[in-house]
Amino acid sequence: MKLSDGVEQAIHCVAVLAGLSAEGVLSAAALAEFHGVSTSYLLKHLQALSGAGLLSTVPGPKGGYRLAKKPDAISLLDIVLAVEGPAPAFRCSEIRQRGPNPLPQRYFTKPCQVTAAMLKAERAYRAELAKTKISDILADLAADDDGGIAARGCAFMDLNERKAAR
Template sequence: MRINKGVEWAAHACAVLAPLWPERGLSLAALAEFHDVPEPYMAKQMQALSRAGLVDGGRGRSGFYRLAKAPAEITLLDILLAVDGDEPMFRCTEIRQQGPCGSRPEDCIVPCNIAAGFARAEQAYRASLAQIDLVTLSRSVAAQIGMEKVMLAGQWIGERVRTRG
């Protein structure tokens, strides 16, 4: 399984916005600059988050984004689904009905064990992501990068933060 980089960028953007909730946010330009990513591509991820109701704001380079919900109410699963959609990762093509030993369609009423195995794995994966909210994520990121880096990021963000007017 491969998660596209848009999910990564969206998750990082939400992590940066989490401590600013509820009234403050950052411009698209600042979010892109903070992560050193192309602004148009960051805009695409922020638009997906906005459509899903996870962030408010936008309206071009000078607009700003803020979380639309409390950080404790936004999970990594929410972000993944906002960017990548809700389609299952595994799509069964009923290959068991093909080839010289293929099964008849009427013998394939029950999903095959391969499709069922992938479905169980995806359920477990999604359940795990649903347990990681932005508060939990922010705490673990801060612990991982250390206080000096947290302070540096806080200063950089503080110089660019905007308040909903």
């Protein structure tokens, strides 16, 4: 299974936005610069996160993005579904019913075993993503940080955080 680059970017942006002050926002351009990615590509994913209710937007020249929920209320599954959509990764096209000498329909009353196995794996994958919250990611990061990551984040916030009314 391959997720788009947008999923990685979205997860990192949500993690960065978790570090904002109560009245703070970050622009899409600042987030894109921090991560070294295209602003236009990132903007598409930030809008998807907003549409899913994970981020809120503040319009205007002092506007930007902030979390719409607490970090412990945002799961990795929430972010993946916002960016990639709800459709399962595996989509059966019933190739077992194609080809020469097709079998009668009575052989295809149940979903194929391949589909059943793939959907079972997807349920397990989604369950694990649902259990992992942004707050968990941030706690793991803090536990592993010798101070360099926090210093980089603080320096970035000092330069780029905009203050907007809540």
